[in-house]
Amino acid sequence: MTPAALELLGVTRHFGSGATAVHALGPLDLSIAPGSFVSVLGPSGCGKSTLLRLVAGLEAPSEGRLRRGGEALDGPSRRVGVVFQEHVLFPWASVLDNVLLPADVYGLPRAAARSRALHLLERTGLADFAAQRPHSLSGGMKQRAAFCRALLPDPEILLLDEPFGALDALTREELSLDLSRLWGELGRTALLITHDIEEAILLGDRVVVMSARPGRIRADFAVDLPRPRGVDTASSPRYQEIKREIRALLFQRA
Ligand SMILES: Nc1ncnc2c1ncn2[C@@H]1O[C@H](COP(=O)(O)OP(=O)(O)OP(=O)(O)O)[C@@H](O)[C@H]1O
Numbered sequence: 478m479t480p481a482a483l484e485l486l487g488v489t490r491h492f493g494s495g496a497t498a499v500h501a502l503g504p505l506d507l508s509i510a511p512g513s514f515v516s517v518l519g520p521s522g523c524g525k526s527t528l529l530r531l532v533a534g535l536e537a538p539s540e541g542r543l544r545r546g547g548e549a550l551d552g553p554s555r556r557v558g559v560v561f562q563e564h565v566l567f568p569w570a571s572v573l574d575n576v577l578l579p580a581d582v583y584g585l586p587r588a589a590a591r592s593r594a595l596h597l598l599e600r601t602g603l604a605d606f607a608a609q610r611p612h613s614l615s616g617g618m619k620q621r622a623a624f625c626r627a628l629l630p631d632p633e634i635l636l637l638d639e640p641f642g643a644l645d646a647l648t649r650e651e652l653s654l655d656l657s658r659l660w661g662e663l664g665r666t667a668l669l670i671t672h673d674i675e676e677a678i679l680l681g682d683r684v685v686v687m688s689a690r691p692g693r694i695r696a697d698f699a700v701d702l703p704r705p706r707g708v709d710t711a712s713s714p715r716y717q718e719i720k721r722e723i724r725a726l727l728f729q730r731a
Contacts, residue, residue: 480547482666483509488541490527500691501527514667516677519687525670529638533559555583558627562639564619566611573607576625597625617648637669657706
């Protein structure tokens with residue numbers, strides 16, 4: 478049997494100790510099948526970013542175990558790409574060089590990395606901006622470049638921490654639909670952290686709803702909407718029904 482792309486078993490995370498200790502997360506059990514897109518939705522401060530940092534291998538759990546592709550997860554890996562809310566492009570480097578950054582970090586063969594970077598820039602509508610500096614890009618374009626960079630090492634798993642959070646509503650929707658299309662073509666596993674119910678449904682195969690801190694899983698909704706999803710998806714009766722169910726749960730007392 479193919480192992481889960483990601484698996485969390487009894488994971489908790491505490492910060493600090495004594496009177497100032499914070500129980501941020503868990504215990505949490507979660508299993509994500511290879512190739513699926515899971516959206517995690519929850520109130521502010523429920524531990525969503527903490528969850529993402531654990532899965533990225535940037536932090537260790539206080540208790541419990543994490544497994545990636547059936548193996549113990551013990552640190553960051555080139556098999557996992559991360560996109561954060563604030564693009565982290567270097568202002569002095571060209572868009573192409575920014576996208577190529579993981580090639581230096583992971584020692585990828587330069588020529589192949591360059592051709593993959595150009596391909597990704599092409600696929601995300603940024604080919605004409607490869608030689609420009611990030612300041613000449615709009616917010617949405619900077620996030621597209623950040624996606625290209627995360628995808629450069631061809632990661633098996635893409636982690637998205639509110640990647641559209643700083644964008645205006647129209648750019649947000651456009652970029653989520655583009656990401657949905659790109660993800661469909663790449664067939665990779667994705668974990669999206671978001672506050673936005675619509676984005677969670679539009680992108681996800683599942684929407685995992687978390688409780689207030691300490692974040693635990695309150696519900697796990699299957700999003701059985703056909704793909705590819707587009708601007709019309711949000712007006713379908715099934716989409717509206719899932720949205721109603723999630724809203725009802727979120728606005729109930731935890
Ligand atoms: N390094 C840290 N030290 C102490 N407390 C922390 C640390 N990181 C997070 N926390 C606390 O853990 C809890 C969860 O934080 P986290 O950022 O994961 O939540 P979140 O759901 O991503 O929040 P938001 O949606 O507002 O971004 C919060 O109470 C936060 O103050």
